[in-house]
Amino acid sequence: MSHMREIEFELNGVRTRATVRLDMSALAMLRDVMGLTGTKYACGEGECGACTIIVDGVSVCSCLMFAVDCEDRTLTTIEGVGREPLGARLERAFVDCGAVQCGFCTPGVVMQAKHWLEAHPNPTRDEIKRGIEGNLCRCTGYVKIVDAIEAASRAEG
Amino acid sequence: MTVIEKSSLIGRRIAKLDAPEKASGQTRYVHDLDLPGQLHGSILRSARVHARIRRIDVSKARALPGVHAVLTAADVPYQRPLGVGKDQLPLKGDKVRSRRDEVAAVAAETVEIAEAALALIEVEYEDLPVLTDPSKALEPGAPVIHGENLAPPSPHDSLKPGEPGDAEAHRHNVAMTFDYAQGDVAAGEAESDVVVDDWFRLHYVTHCCMGVSGVIAEFDRSGNLTLHSNTQVPFLHKREFAEILGMDPGRIRIIQPPIGGGFGSKLDIYPFEPIAVFLAKATGRPVKLVFSREEEFVASPTRQPVLLRLRSGAKRDGTLTFRVCETLHDNGAYTSWGATTPFVMMQTISSLYRVPHCSYHTTAVYTNNPYAGSFRGYGNLQATFAVEQQMDELAEKLGIDPLEMRLRNAQEPGEVTPQGMHFRTCGLRQCLTTAAEASGYREKHRAALAAQKAPGHRKRGVGMASMLHVGGGAKIYPSDGCGTILKIDDFAHVTLMTGASEIGQGSETVLAQLVCEELGIPLDAVTVVNNDTDITPWDVGVHASRTTFIGGNSAIGAARKAKAKILAAAAKVAGVAEAELELRAGHIVRAASGEALMSLAKLLRSLHFSDKAELVMTTHYYEPPSRHQDKAFKGDVSAAYAWATQVVEVEVDTDTGVVRLVKVTGAHDVGRVLNRLGIEGQIEGGIVMGQGYAVTEDLIVEDGVVRNPGFRDYKLVTAPEIPEMDIHFIETMDGEGPQGAKGVGEAPAICMAAATANAICNATGVRIRDLPFTPEKVYRALHAAAAPAKAP
Numbered sequence: 021m022s023h024m025r026e027i028e029f030e031l032n033g034v035r036t037r038a039t040v041r042l043d044m045s046a047l048a049m050l051r052d053v054m055g056l057t058g059t060k061y062a063c064g065e066g067e068c069g070a071c072t073i074i075v076d077g078v079s080v081c082s083c084l085m086f087a088v089d090c091e092d093r094t095l096t097t098i099e100g101v102g103r104e105p106l107g108a109r110l111e112r113a114f115v116d117c118g119a120v121q122c123g124f125c126t127p128g129v130v131m132q133a134k135h136w137l138e139a140h141p142n143p144t145r146d147e148i149k150r151g152i153e154g155n156l157c158r159c160t161g162y163v164k165i166v167d168a169i170e171a172a173s174r175a176e177g
Numbered sequence: 178m179t180v181i182e183k184s185s186l187i188g189r190r191i192a193k194l195d196a197p198e199k200a201s202g203q204t205r206y207v208h209d210l211d212l213p214g215q216l217h218g219s220i221l222r223s224a225r226v227h228a229r230i231r232r233i234d235v236s237k238a239r240a241l242p243g244v245h246a247v248l249t250a251a252d253v254p255y256q257r258p259l260g261v262g263k264d265q266l267p268l269k270g271d272k273v274r275s276r277r278d279e280v281a282a283v284a285a286e287t288v289e290i291a292e293a294a295l296a297l298i299e300v301e302y303e304d305l306p307v308l309t310d311p312s313k314a315l316e317p318g319a320p321v322i323h324g325e326n327l328a329p330p331s332p333h334d335s336l337k338p339g340e341p342g343d344a345e346a347h348r349h350n351v352a353m354t355f356d357y358a359q360g361d362v363a364a365g366e367a368e369s370d371v372v373v374d375d376w377f378r379l380h381y382v383t384h385c386c387m388g389v390s391g392v393i394a395e396f397d398r399s400g401n402l403t404l405h406s407n408t409q410v411p412f413l414h415k416r417e418f419a420e421i422l423g424m425d426p427g428r429i430r431i432i433q434p435p436i437g438g439g440f441g442s443k444l445d446i447y448p449f450e451p452i453a454v455f456l457a458k459a460t461g462r463p464v465k466l467v468f469s470r471e472e473e474f475v476a477s478p479t480r481q482p483v484l485l486r487l488r489s490g491a492k493r494d495g496t497l498t499f500r501v502c503e504t505l506h507d508n509g510a511y512t513s514w515g516a517t518t519p520f521v522m523m524q525t526i527s528s529l530y531r532v533p534h535c536s537y538h539t540t541a542v543y544t545n546n547p548y549a550g551s552f553r554g555y556g557n558l559q560a561t562f563a564v565e566q567q568m569d570e571l572a573e574k575l576g577i578d579p580l581e582m583r584l585r586n587a588q589e590p591g592e593v594t595p596q597g598m599h600f601r602t603c604g605l606r607q608c609l610t611t612a613a614e615a616s617g618y619r620e621k622h623r624a625a626l627a628a629q630k631a632p633g634h635r636k637r638g639v640g641m642a643s644m645l646h647v648g649g650g651a652k653i654y655p656s657d658g659c660g661t662i663l664k665i666d667d668f669a670h671v672t673l674m675t676g677a678s679e680i681g682q683g684s685e686t687v688l689a690q691l692v693c694e695e696l697g698i699p700l701d702a703v704t705v706v707n708n709d710t711d712i713t714p715w716d717v718g719v720h721a722s723r724t725t726f727i728g729g730n731s732a733i734g735a736a737r738k739a740k741a742k743i744l745a746a747a748a749k750v751a752g753v754a755e756a757e758l759e760l761r762a763g764h765i766v767r768a769a770s771g772e773a774l775m776s777l778a779k780l781l782r783s784l785h786f787s788d789k790a791e792l793v794m795t796t797h798y799y800e801p802p803s804r805h806q807d808k809a810f811k812g813d814v815s816a817a818y819a820w821a822t823q824v825v826e827v828e829v830d831t832d833t834g835v836v837r838l839v840k841v842t843g844a845h846d847v848g849r850v851l852n853r854l855g856i857e858g859q860i861e862g863g864i865v866m867g868q869g870y871a872v873t874e875d876l877i878v879e880d881g882v883v884r885n886p887g888f889r890d891y892k893l894v895t896a897p898e899i900p901e902m903d904i905h906f907i908e909t910m911d912g913e914g915p916q917g918a919k920g921v922g923e924a925p926a927i928c929m930a931a932a933t934a935n936a937i938c939n940a941t942g943v944r945i946r947d948l949p950f951t952p953e954k955v956y957r958a959l960h961a962a963a964a965p966a967k968a969p
Contacts, residue, residue: 057205058201058202060388061208062437062470064470065887065888070387098201098202099201099202102201110200114196114200115193116192118192118193118196118855118857118858120195120199120200121683121858121862122388123196123204123681124206124386124437127201146897148896149897149899150896153896153897155896157387158384158386158387158438158862158866159387159438160858160861160865161858161863161864161865161866162895163857163861163899164854164858
């Protein structure tokens, strides 16, 4: 069909090909075409951060990115981030520090923290809070999320 | 000889059992599930606030390729009323009463086709007069929202307090009423040296669960219905779905995938759920129906908005004399749990502090607004907002320190209140003194008073508020119990099947901990099954801060039975008296020396593969020793009561009206800390939810229309805005609680708005009784107060 397009990109370290609708978001492609449901829909307008992924090293709300714009890019999602040392440290720290309650926002916060810590390796707590201000969490009150990101930033890889 | 020392998991920082899956994105919420052959459901909602439906034409929608079913009320003549008030049908046929009303529904091969089909449905409305101001609902000639009687013939021929109104009441827009009285308020007022009398306005906020509402409904060939549902009350819903659908409850199975936030929002059945069932029935295919975020804002319940008048008095020495509370609840178009929040509100009015004379009245009125459900705290944020502001007002009038005023009237352990609540344990006094001392309340309060008129536009202030809430379940249904089935396999691995639901609060982990404590096994030797009504025993649901207390006692009961069985068998094998044995670290040990006698797994196998072949499997049903309230709303409804005091320190910018929360010091009577990591998370999350209620969140409803249905305009608190938190746990070791614990899930959100109001007043001298404290509202209040009084 004319409104479909085939694209190629790298997804969690694997060269990937997908056929997507032109009006499809990267979020919808990940969830509905690739079957990777760890990236969450929670607002669809870039306000909550639950759908955060890393594209060419930058954190992006995947609900605001067209799937076709993933062409030739390198994508990391929550399903792949744990294979990198910092991603694995973050996931462990989120568990150990009690940063997870209902867990729906968690993948997005882990992705944002991963991207942000790479640029800010020794942050203060206030800096961490600013680093995740685009991620909404209704359960935790953010304290333990900040604890987890702080712990992951300090732990050795 | 191997010696195993005694150890305990209680009070330690235990990571949640489900956290590794959640942190790595592997948890499958309802949104992430797809069944073979599944269709997507979508709902057409009313374009009008109040109107008759003249005509619906679905022919174009039905003709769209990929559409499997289009349903209107005419297609489901078997539908029955649903919800707390049984005052609405899932699909509305003759009339719409609010913008969330469901007019038609589509099942299609994709979400996109379903949405396209909705756009092809033509609905012709005839507008009716609109009622959106609750204070006008009782006026003669007001538009009538429910003129007809939807409910099945009712035995009630007159309005009974605390029960949904009948057709006659509905014709006057009255959904429910509540009346409570103790003592003689006129006598109380006569002996008062000071009286305060104020109106308070509590606004709309909504749950904002990060996971939007959703359900999957499927029938098998035998007509059995499976619902993959986010409900917080699976067993009550099983029964209610059966009533709505005219089915045998035994043919309904509810599976709860992990839930992306509850907070009370999932306590009632909402129209989208039976609509998904209708679509599944019509198409013979599984139907998945998931909201968009906008739909979540428009069509999920709110916290109950309340207009509240409170009149309180005290003697010169600070002793409270009476309270009179009247509220007008804007019920919205239909009756859900919001209308019943007076059950909790009157407890705070009558029993947070000792008040000899008290009366309480609520009228919940129908309007064309959104309708309210239950929301963490259940009316207590609203009641506490009024009561705790008046405690400060009375203290100020009497020239008494606000802390002293509260201590003078604080409940004590052993007290039975006129409303019938028995406070077997009560840490209110310790909560008050601990929060005050840790925050430097007295000094800061005095310093802020002195600095009110000082130059500068950044004013600091402190405010305190306390709360009382059920902490040992709430007996509002025929049973407030929870069942447990426990089995131990040949390798000493426990499967705990519990009726108690996990909604992110960590109940699964706490229940596993409590079982480990009894059976002396490590945490990774327990699997918790808690999400399938075909497997788990009955439970009333996850609400009223009850799960740790009720589910916990149930799990302990089952574990103790298993332990008794194991020790009896071990005593025979080892030739040692049962009383001298204990279970530690997966072994049978001598209690006195810790000497390991045999591994638990080996003992279990020897039981299993013996002449008397036996497995260790136990069941337990725990029903708390609480009582139903009588018709006058008196009774000891909970097996334990939780207490807390929070001190909020604010900075108010008098040039902009911006209120910043600097620090929250909380002291919580939690009975006993079971999982320190989990309970800290509950308190911190509750504080920030309370902060949102107080300062940032406001669901703007104008003329019945939600004007800000998205996170762009509905402001949730973000990480940089959270206050510093200093949390203290008061361990009163409740005699009925599991290992001494009380329920605390709702407690931390309750005090925040009241304490913030008191802090703003301490900083600026201006008292605001109207939530939320947005910059505009605070600025106007400060500058109106500063302006010279107008001549009459």
